[in-house]
Amino acid sequence: MQGKNVKKAAPVFSGVPHLIHGGDYNPDQWLDRPDILEEDNRLMKLAGVNSASVGIFAWMALEPSEGVYHFEWLDKTLDRLYENGISVILATPSGARPAWMDRNHPEVLRVNADRIKNLHGFRHNHCFTSPYYRNKVREMNTLLAEQYGNHPAVKMWHISNEYGGECHCELCQEAFRAWLRKKYHNDINELNAQWWTSFWSHTFTSFDEIESPAPQGEMHLHALKLDWKRFVSDQHIDFMRNEIEPLKRLAPNIPVTTNTMGTYPGIDLWKLAPYIDRIAWDSYPSWHNDYQPFWEQGAETAFLHDVNRALKPDMPYMLMENTPSLVNHKAFNKLKRPGVNKLSGIQAIAHGSDTVQYFQWRKSRGSAEKFHGAVVDHVGHENTRVFREVADLGALLSRLDGVVGTHTYPEVAIIYDWENRWAIDDLQGWIMERKHYEKTCQNHYKSFWKRGVSVNVISMDCDFTPYKVVVAPMLYMLKPTVARHLREFVEKGGVLVTTYGTGYVNENDLCWLGGFPGDGLMDVTGIWAEEIDSFFPTDRNAVVFGENSDGLAGTYTAFDMAEIIHAREGCEVLATYAEDFYKGMPAVTKNRFGEGVCYHIAARTENALMDALYDSIIAQHDIEMALGGEFPLGVTVQQRYGDGETYYFVMNFNDEPKQLALPGGIYYDYVSEKEVAGVLRLEQYGVAVLIRK
Ligand code: GLA
C-alpha cells in the first residue's frame, strides 16, 4: 500500500493544473449559426467550463465527399476555443460514417449475428475488421494529427466513441478463425478438446468449419461463445490501436483516451487499458428510480467509478460524459433533482476522477438527442436551473486545484471480471433469470461503501498483494494462475471472501473435476461444494449464526441460490441453514490457511449478512474507514490524498438532510467555504469537501 504522502500525479491536461469541467461540443451541427458559436464562448466562461470535446461524430463535416477535406471550420473552432481559454479534447470521427462511404464501400457495414447486413444509418456500427475502414480511419487520423498535433488548444485525443457491438461478416469470420488458429496452435484437435465438442457431435474437422455464434446456428458450445467474446473484445482493441498509431507517431506528446461505458460487457476494459494514456468513462445512472432507495443507485454508481479508478491506479481517470439533467434513452427519463448534478459530479471526483464532463454542451435542434439534457437548452441563455447548477459546480471545482492528481490506494479489492461474467452469462442452469453476477458484486461492495472504506474493483488477473482483503463473489471461472495467486494471497496473511458458485470451470469453461471449488482452492476455502440449489422466486431459506469466533449472530434470509457444502477438517462453521433437507449444514464458514483466512458464504442472502461480516473483518484487520465510518445510511465518505494532504468527500445520497459527527479537530469545507467542527450537517443530496486544519 502506498502511504498518504504519495506524490500527486500530473494533471489530465499538461500545463492545466485544474480539475476539468466541460463536455461534448458539436459546433459541426451549428456551422450556419456563427452567432450561436460566438455566444458559446460567453456561456462557457459563465458555466466555469475549461474543456470541450470536439468532433466526435464530425466525419461528414471533415470529409463531405470522398477525398475532399474541409478543415476550416475546425481550425476556427479550435482557435476560438483557445482564445477563450478552453482546452480541447479532439476526437477521431470513426464513431459514425458519412452515407457516401457506406454506399461506395459496403464492406464497412456491420453484419449482425443473424447474418443480416445493416443499412446505412445509426452509429457505432462499423465492421471492426474491414481493411478499407481501417485504412480510411488511419488516413483521417493522420490528417488530424498533421493538422492539429501542434495546436496549443489540443490537450488530448478522444479515440472514436463508445466502441461496442460485434460484426459477423465474412471478413470477421476469417479473422475469428485466424484468432482461433493462433490460440490453439493451428491444431483443431486441441480446440475440440478444449471446447468439449464431442457433445452433440459438434466436433470440427477443420478451422474453416467454425462460425461465430448465431441465433439460427451454434449457441450451445459455451467455449466457442466465450472465445468469440474474447475475439470481439480483442478486435475492438486492435481497431483502436490502428486508430492510435498515426496519432502517436505524429503527435507523440498528446495523450490518448477513449470513452467507455462502465461495465459494458462487450470489451474487457482490463485488456484495453494498457493501450490508452487515461481512463475515461460515460456515466448514466438511473437516478431517482422507483425500484431502490436513492443511495443504492449512488452506491452502484460508485462501484463503476471504482472499476475505472482501478484500471490505472496511479493516476486520476476522467468522467467523460454524464448528463446535467436527464437522458433520452431510458424507459423513463427523469430530471436530476436540484443538487444532484453537484452530488454526482463530486462523487466522480471523490472516487478519483479529475474531470466532470457532460453530454452535451448545447442541445441539438433536431434528431434523436434534441431532448437529451445539455448545459445550454433550446432557449439559448443562461437563466435556467440546469445552467445555474452547472455553473455552481464549475465554481466549486475551480476551488479544488489541490485535489488534482491526488490518489486513493484501497486496502480492499472486489473482483469483478469480464471473462467470468461472460462464462456466467452463458451458463445454462442454476437460476437462469437471476444469476445477477454484477449485482452480487455490487451488493458486497455496498457494505464497504456504507463505512467509507475505499475499494478497488479489479479483474481476477490483477495483483492481489496490495490488499488486505480480497472479495471474490461468484468466481465461477477459476484460471490456474488465479487460483495460485489467491492461494498465495491467503497463505501470506490475506483475507479472502468467496461465495456460492466459486471455482466451477477453467478458462475454457470446462468443469473442474474432483470437486468444487476446483484447482486447489478446496484447502484454501476449507469447503467442498457438493450441490447447488436454485430457488423459485417465492422460496426462502434462512442462515443462522451459532457460536463463532467472529462473534457474529442473528438469522438472515437466503434466496435465489444455496450451495450445499461440507466443511473440511479445521474449517469453522459460522452459520448453518435453517430449513429444507440441508438444514443444519454449513452456510457460512471460516478457514484459516497459512497466515490468512478465507470466508465462504454459500447462499445468496440479504445484504445485512454481508454488512455484519464485513464490519467484523474491517474491525479485526484494522481497515481504514474515512472519518471513522459511522454515518447515517446513505451517507458516505471517500478520500483522496497526495503531497501530505487528505481530502474527504462527504456525500449525502438521501432525499432528506443528514448529519454526522466529525472525529476530532477542525476542518475546512471547500463547499460552504467555512470551517466546521463537531457535527457536519448536509442538505438533501448535500456534499462537503473537507481538509483537516
Ligand atoms: C453516449 C454517447 C453520447 C450520447 C450519450 C447520450 O454516452 O457517447 O454521444 O449519445 O450517450 O446519453
Ligand code: ZN
Ligand atoms: Zn465485419
